[in-house]
Amino acid sequence: MIHKFRQNGVNIVIDVNSGAIHVVDDVVYDLADNWKEIPKNALQLKFPQYDMEQIEEAVEELSILEKEGMLYTEDDYEQILPMLDKYDTVVKALCLHVAHDCNLKCQYCFAEEGEYHGKRELMSAEVGKKALDFLIEHSGSRKNLEVDFFGGEPLMNFDVVKEIVAYGRKLEKEHNKLFRFTITTNGILLDDQKQQFINENMHNLVLSLDGRKEINDRMRPRAGGQGSYDVIVPKFQKAAESRNQTNYYIRGTFTKYNLDFCKDVLHMADLGFQQISVEPVVADQSMPYAITEKELPQIYEEYEKLAKEVYERNQKGNGFHFFHFNIDLSGGPCVMKRLVGCGSGTEYLAVTPSGELYPCHQFVGIPEFKMGTVYEGIVNQEQRKTFSKCNVYAKEECKKCWAKFYCSGGCAANAYQENRDILKPYEIGCKMQRKRIECAIMIKAKELLS
8 A cells, every 4th residue: 555645845655554655756656556557658648748768767666666665565564463462451651630620611621621521529649649559550560651640730739749749759669660740731820839840750741722812712711711821821931941842842722713723833833832732623513613524625734834834944943843743754653552552441541530540531431431440450341452452453444544554543532522433533533634644744755855
């Protein structure tokens, strides 16, 4: 299987199974689909803009790439699938919902202002410590463990966050483990004291901002209806600088209300942020801000516009990293990661304030997805088995998709929200993801050519 596209002045051909990426001229690009099935003289009739010498050279080039295993390769990954059943997964990461409460009223929030289909509550230090015990117990020989402090708004329960971190440092020494903590915040309660603790103890920091003031304040108002932009932006700028513009990122969401989201990304870059992520909202199609099929052409154009801007700014030395355009073409994830993705429900779990376990933060509060508790462990083994089988070959749409080894089958929670089936991908999300991957590859190709 191959995939080809043109963008920003370059022709790109991807060999899906090997991962080889080729920047080619127009002749090779046009012939790549069917040069083997059509005789050379017929190819010239089909492509009269090229003479026979050009066609012969292109055919030779394509033939060499095929012989060298860099084009038209077979899919060998499916043979690995029987190994997945024997693959003894360990728990590598937990998302601790330290606060099912929030001081913002974001319109698109899947957590319902932090309530997650339940009630407002805060995690106790006891539950948090028990969660770390659970992680240690189920992590096998793995040394590096991830713990995310999430909400709602985790700064509403910051004393407990600090107590959990202190307990984690104690466990590290006792069990030869290393916790990498992350915290996500809307910034309302962020101050110098909290920032200092975060800088000293958190491997990563996620700061929530949607972009321009009018865009952010429309979707992310405070409980009283006031905007949040003016309060949080100076704090976020200070936070980013205090971390030397590394190990953090600004995370935003775009909706139907700001399909010109390239302006929001560039606005945040112009504010001085160098690590930026802006993602499309995932919402019921009946919601006025939801992204539907008819918005996709504009979104594609916006991604291409943004990719061009990212490349040009990087070339000028005033660039920034856009999370969805980050791609490693030389290494990348291992085979297992390419097949199964984030590991929700197996390697990654979410913990509620009361200690309940769910496959990830987006499944919290949905009864059928409760997997157990930090006290009794995972009791819903059938649910875990279901998630363990969530790989690109278990999804019919993924099998024939050129991007399957880049996205690893997409988000199970988004699939469930849209289709009530974790094995049926969210189609609109897939289409946007494919465009983002193309943009990321284009940037890398242009950089190699420059």
